[in-house]
Amino acid sequence: MLKFQQKEKILKKYFGILRKCSLFSEIEDRHLIAMLSCLGAKRVSFDKKYTIFAQGNSAKYIGILLSGSAQIVRHDYYGNRSIVSGVMPGELFGESFACAGMEVLPVSIVANEPCEVLLIDSGHVLHTCTNGCEFHRRMIYNLMRDLAAKNIMFHQKLDITAKRTTREKLLAYLAYMEQQTGKNEFEIPFDRQELADYLEVDRSGLSAEIGKLRREGVLDCRKNHFTLL
Amino acid sequence: MLKFQQKEKILKKYFGILRKCSLFSEIEDRHLIAMLSCLGAKRVSFDKKYTIFAQGNSAKYIGILLSGSAQIVRHDYYGNRSIVSGVMPGELFGESFACAGMEVLPVSIVANEPCEVLLIDSGHVLHTCTNGCEFHRRMIYNLMRDLAAKNIMFHQKLDITAKRTTREKLLAYLAYMEQQTGKNEFEIPFDRQELADYLEVDRSGLSAEIGKLRREGVLDCRKNHFTLL
DNA sequence: ATATGTATGTTGAAATTTCAACAAAAGGAG
DNA sequence: CTCCTTTTGTTGAAATTTCAACATACATAT
Numbered sequence: 001m002l003k004f005q006q007k008e009k010i011l012k013k014y015f016g017i018l019r020k021c022s023l024f025s026e027i028e029d030r031h032l033i034a035m036l037s038c039l040g041a042k043r044v045s046f047d048k049k050y051t052i053f054a055q056g057n058s059a060k061y062i063g064i065l066l067s068g069s070a071q072i073v074r075h076d077y078y079g080n081r082s083i084v085s086g087v088m089p090g091e092l093f094g095e096s097f098a099c100a101g102m103e104v105l106p107v108s109i110v111a112n113e114p115c116e117v118l119l120i121d122s123g124h125v126l127h128t129c130t131n132g133c134e135f136h137r138r139m140i141y142n143l144m145r146d147l148a149a150k151n152i153m154f155h156q157k158l159d160i161t162a163k164r165t166t167r168e169k170l171l172a173y174l175a176y177m178e179q180q181t182g183k184n185e186f187e188i189p190f191d192r193q194e195l196a197d198y199l200e201v202d203r204s205g206l207s208a209e210i211g212k213l214r215r216e217g218v219l220d221c222r223k224n225h226f227t228l229l
Numbered sequence: 230m231l232k233f234q235q236k237e238k239i240l241k242k243y244f245g246i247l248r249k250c251s252l253f254s255e256i257e258d259r260h261l262i263a264m265l266s267c268l269g270a271k272r273v274s275f276d277k278k279y280t281i282f283a284q285g286n287s288a289k290y291i292g293i294l295l296s297g298s299a300q301i302v303r304h305d306y307y308g309n310r311s312i313v314s315g316v317m318p319g320e321l322f323g324e325s326f327a328c329a330g331m332e333v334l335p336v337s338i339v340a341n342e343p344c345e346v347l348l349i350d351s352g353h354v355l356h357t358c359t360n361g362c363e364f365h366r367r368m369i370y371n372l373m374r375d376l377a378a379k380n381i382m383f384h385q386k387l388d389i390t391a392k393r394t395t396r397e398k399l400l401a402y403l404a405y406m407e408q409q410t411g412k413n414e415f416e417i418p419f420d421r422q423e424l425a426d427y428l429e430v431d432r433s434g435l436s437a438e439i440g441k442l443r444r445e446g447v448l449d450c451r452k453n454h455f456t457l458l
Numbered sequence: 459a460t461a462t463g464t465a466t467g468t469t470g471a472a473a474t475t476t477c478a479a480c481a482a483a484a485g486g487a488g
Numbered sequence: 489c490t491c492c493t494t495t496t497g498t499t500g501a502a503a504t505t506t507c508a509a510c511a512t513a514c515a516t517a518t
Contacts, residue, residue, distance in 0.1 A: 076392075098377075099373060140370055144376060147376035148325050148328035149329050150376075151325035151376060151379055151383070154380070155335055157387075158303070158383075162303070162311040164429070164475080165475095165476095166504080192466060192467090193465080193466090207466060207467050208468070208469090210467090393506075394474065394506095395474080421495070422496090430475080433477080433478090433498080434474080434475055434476070436498080439496095459518105461517090463516085464516100465512100466513070467511080468509100475503080475505080476501105478500100478501095479500100481497080482496080485495090487490100487493100
């Protein structure tokens with residue numbers, strides 16, 4: 001009983017986050033705790049740089065990031081890292097693979113800083129109470145919206161990485177960030193090496209290009225803070 | 230009445246295709262015609278090289294390719310073409326944008342050869358009979374699976390295009406095709422220019438690389454038919 | 459403040475891509 | 489078959505990326 005109260009308390013701490021989570025869109029707070037319990041949601045913490053899901057692991061879990069930040073990364077045969085995207089609090093991860101019925105993950109999800117994560121067995125979302133539970137139906141709809149949004153994200157990423165030069169990729173990315181934030185000044189969620197691994201270019205070449213654009217008066221930056229001029 | 234019979238007849242011609250379409254998974258033939266009518270599905274034909282949906286068009290339609298083949302392409306400000314993926318009969322297109330609620334399409338869908346297409350207003354799939362119609366619920370679930378599968382497709386494409394050299398991209402693509410077909414010999418759905426636009430590389434460089442790999446005894450190819458040795 | 463480790467910037471050489479231009483091959487139309 | 493168009497292959501020069509190595513800046517802990 002005490003344990004349940006604690007659990008409630010802990011989860012209430014994250015209501016603000018869970019409310020914004022696409023999986024629970026249009027689901028009222030008063031139903032949320034019961035749902036989470038029904039879904040068998042488990043809260044887990046990870047230290048900075050810890051791998052939350054590893055490439056090759058079972059793909060049956062869906063994660064919800066409660067706090068911190070993470071990245072979806074892929075390592076090829078030679079160990080080259082490619083960063084697919086970042087994950088911010090309230091966002092789902094792993095849902096594509098679970099929903100597509102993949103056995104194992106083709107990517108890893110890595111904690112960027114200390115993270116708290118809610119893990120849900122995808123079977124509980126996809127395969128239970130098929131006959132009518134309103135919440136369940138809503139979750140399937142929400143998942144559909146979420147997956148469509150992820151698809152758009154991939155289109156946007158392709159728009160950036162399809163460019164042929166480091167300069168064009170960088171400018172396309174910064175233009176995208178400007179459009180997203182609505183400001184010509186913003187923080188990017190990557191350090192230099194990470195930005196290079198996201199844009200699929202060489203880090204030193206990227207640094208050189210940033211320096212050149214700065215000298216040309218196109219942009220200014222201090223660490224992760226970029227300004228387009 | 231005659232018109233309806235014709236419509237039935239025409240659609241029956243494509244039952245084999247529609248049965249395989251992810252949107253209608255687990256929906257029985259006897260319900261299909263009524264559903265298509267209810268969804269306001271319209272059959273349209275397109276000549277080779279015709280643009281089925283154009284970048285910038287309204288994103289409210291979902292397409293089902295009935296015959297022929299098409300490609301999802303994007304043109305940037307300078308007119309550079311990038312091929313996102315191919316579309317084969319029975320596959321959906323445009324559903325990501327409709328389901329994500331985008332206003333306009335960020336890509337075009339172009340007929341590769343004469344095509345027949347079934348167009349469905351996404352509003353009829355997403356926003357009608359929210360209270361219980363079993364078919365409708367099933368379609369949402371099917372869309373969710375389809376979108377998850379498209380997501381996986383993007384991951385696979387990133388796996389290929391994240392490689393840094395033409396040679397690596399080409400070999401990654403051919404390895405993927407080998408895995409898909411289960412054979413070391415297969416036809417690719419692209420001519421040279423299209424393959425280059427799919428891999429995001431220069432066509433002449435690609436031709437040169439194919440020639441080099443052939444001389445090295447790694448592969449053989451005649452037109453679109455590739456053999457890995 | 460110093461030391462230590464990490465992140466970022468810089469450089470030059472080697473490898474690769476792009477680009478333009480042309481040659482060769484393949485396919486269609488008359 | 490020939491002409492014409494499209495596709496594919498080839499080439500060399502210019503631009504760009506990658507790679508390795510090192511220098512500098514920054515952050516943190518002692």
